[in-house]
Amino acid sequence: MALPRTIVIAGAGIGGLTAALALARRGFRIVVLEKAERLEEVGAGLQLSPNASRVLVELGLTERLRLRAVVPDAVSIMSARAGGELLRMPLGEAASARAGAPYWVAHRADLQSALSGAVADHPDIDLKLGATFEDVAAHAKGLTVVHRSGTIRRSDLASALIGADGIWSTVRQHLFPEVQPRFSGLIAWRGTLDATQLPKDLTARRVQLWMGPNAHLVAYPIAGGRQLNVVAVLPGTWNRPGWSTPGDPSEVMEAFAAPGWPATARMMLAAVDSWRKWALFGVPEGCPWSKGPIALLGDAVHAMLPFAAQGAGMAIEDAAVLARHLSLEAAEDASGVAAALEQYGLMRQARVRKVQRTARQQGRIYHLGGPFAIARDLAIRALGPERMLARQDWIYGWRA
Numbered sequence: 001m002a003l004p005r006t007i008v009i010a011g012a013g014i015g016g017l018t019a020a021l022a023l024a025r026r027g028f029r030i031v032v033l034e035k036a037e038r039l040e041e042v043g044a045g046l047q048l049s050p051n052a053s054r055v056l057v058e059l060g061l062t063e064r065l066r067l068r069a070v071v072p073d074a075v076s077i078m079s080a081r082a083g084g085e086l087l088r089m090p091l092g093e094a095a096s097a098r099a100g101a102p103y104w105v106a107h108r109a110d111l112q113s114a115l116s117g118a119v120a121d122h123p124d125i126d127l128k129l130g131a132t133f134e135d136v137a138a139h140a141k142g143l144t145v146v147h148r149s150g151t152i153r154r155s156d157l158a159s160a161l162i163g164a165d166g167i168w169s170t171v172r173q174h175l176f177p178e179v180q181p182r183f184s185g186l187i188a189w190r191g192t193l194d195a196t197q198l199p200k201d202l203t204a205r206r207v208q209l210w211m212g213p214n215a216h217l218v219a220y221p222i223a224g225g226r227q228l229n230v231v232a233v234l235p236g237t238w239n240r241p242g243w244s245t246p247g248d249p250s251e252v253m254e255a256f257a258a259p260g261w262p263a264t265a266r267m268m269l270a271a272v273d274s275w276r277k278w279a280l281f282g283v284p285e286g287c288p289w290s291k292g293p294i295a296l297l298g299d300a301v302h303a304m305l306p307f308a309a310q311g312a313g314m315a316i317e318d319a320a321v322l323a324r325h326l327s328l329e330a331a332e333d334a335s336g337v338a339a340a341l342e343q344y345g346l347m348r349q350a351r352v353r354k355v356q357r358t359a360r361q362q363g364r365i366y367h368l369g370g371p372f373a374i375a376r377d378l379a380i381r382a383l384g385p386e387r388m389l390a391r392q393d394w395i396y397g398w399r400a
Contacts, residue, residue, distance in 0.1 A: 003159035003331055005029055008145040010133040010171050012039060014108070015298030015315030016164030017115035020125050021059045022323035028331075030125045031156050033147050035132040035165075039116055044190045045222045045229025046108050047207065050099035051398040052313035055320045056114075057101060064114035069104040070221045071096075073205050077380055077388075080212030081373045083262045086380045089388045091207070098389065099396040105207065107192075107222040107229070111312070133170050136161050136294065142334070143293055159331045160341065161294045162322070164315070167243075167281055169300035175291050181281040184305060186363070187236040188280055189252050191272035192227045198271055202264065203228055210265050211376070213369030215255055219268055230272055231306075232256065233363075238279040247275035280305055285353055289345025293337045297322060302352045307366065308359040310395065314352055320400035321347050355395070 005028050009016045012034035020030045048056070048069070056065065073092045076085050095103045119125045128149070135146040146155045163171025167181050195203040202208075203221060210217035218231045234255050252269055283303045289296055298315030322344050330340040368376050380388075 003142045003333060003337065004157050005328060005331065006031060006156060006158045007160045007162065007326070007331075008033065008143070008156050008158045009162045009164055011163070011165035011169075011298075011300070012036075012116070012119075012127060012129075013164060013166060013298065013315070014111060014115065014312050015319055016162070017112070017119055018055065018059070018316050019162055019164060019297055019319035019322055020119055020127075021115070021122065022055075022319045023326065024122050024124045025059070026323050026326070027328050028124070028326075031145075031158070032119070032125065032127045033131040033133050033145075034127065034129050037130045039112055039129070040109070044108060044192055044231070045105060045220060046111065046312045047220070047309040048104040048106065048111070048316075049309065049313055049392075050095060050101035050103055050396040052310075052316040053104050054099075054101035055316050055400065058320075059118070061114050061118060064117055065104065065106065065111070068110040068114070068224055069106040070205060070225050071102055072105055072207050072220060075207040075209060078208060078210040078265070079373070079377045080210060080261045080265065081369075082377055084264075086377055087383070087385060087388060088206075089385050092205075094389065095396065098393070103396075105220045105222060105229070107227070108312075110223065133165065136171075136174065138292060138334070159293065160326065160337050162297055163294065163300045164297040165300055167283060167299045167303040169296065171294065172283075172287070172296055172300050175294060175296075176288055179284060179287045181283055181303065183238050184280045184282055185235055185237075186280045186305070187234055187238065188278040188306065189232040189234065189247050189275050190278055191230050191275045192222070193230065193268075193271045193273070195221065195226055195228050198228065198268065202268060209366075210261075211366045211368070211373075212256075212261055212265075213373065214367050216363075216366035217256070217265055217269070228268070230268055232269065233280075233306075233366075236277075236279075243279040243281060245277050247277040249273075249275055282356075285356060289348065290338075290341040293334060293341065295322065295341040295344060302356065304352075304356045305359040305363055307363040308355055308395070310355050310359065313395075314355060317351075317398065317400065318344075318348060324400055351398070
């Protein structure tokens, strides 16, 4: 008996919506379940290096993003100890020509809007808002995926279920209840500000990475350059429900106090009116990627520290690889679906694990102090811009 050509995706975040578009291009009918009543901004800015933007371009999203995404000219690596820039790694045309795709920075809401707009325009994708995944059962005809909208329970018959429902994934909990997110001991403070509030040299089209003792700061333009996204990462504790809460600006300013941090970095922090604290959790590296006709994608299977700027990028890559393996031919029977999803996980594990470990290592480097910070700064200066860009080839040059 042939399986239905329907695939259900739990979660309408960046990974889930990208997977919906990629799978619909392969001829599947897609049902996306999203527990939120409406899609709203979650987080602030994000970086989309060429490995991720290439997938979005191939999905036809260039025009939807063109007016909102920013192509930064460079990444400026700054040292609090040295008081300024150590190295400027070229992006813009240099990165695009080298990798064959643009480097974008954008507000998360703008990317989600572009994806959801494309999803809404696709006749084979049904986005169900206010629909919470509850259960799934396998049988001879495929899967029955049960979800709830308010007090009403509904079900969809599908050939596969993809859990793209984030770090607190209900699908993962259903499959692998022993896998639990772990708090990293770090908290990201996120905020945005109007670019007109700062001197032009602080709002130029570049990514600024400030490294300092036990903390670091990242800033870059979003919303077509009209706003600046600011992220400050600090050690901290977390003992409250959820993983995001409003933050007190005085805590950030105290952590980045002079003389440890120069005036330019503190000026950016002071211009942010409203902060949110995000506890940085990760999913253990050994988390399985699939079980039979059910697979995980994005943060649900590999939530990682943000210090390689690849959280969204890895979810977008996942979507492209998943769609490549899960063809209509593979989905003709249950064994074909299971084999395709297993192969998808096998293809992704080594690369994602390397990115996870790179992010952890870079986080430690960013937070060095004393003589270790001096050695770090000297090594970065000696490396030079071109060699620094070449070190990113293994990430930026990826193709599905």
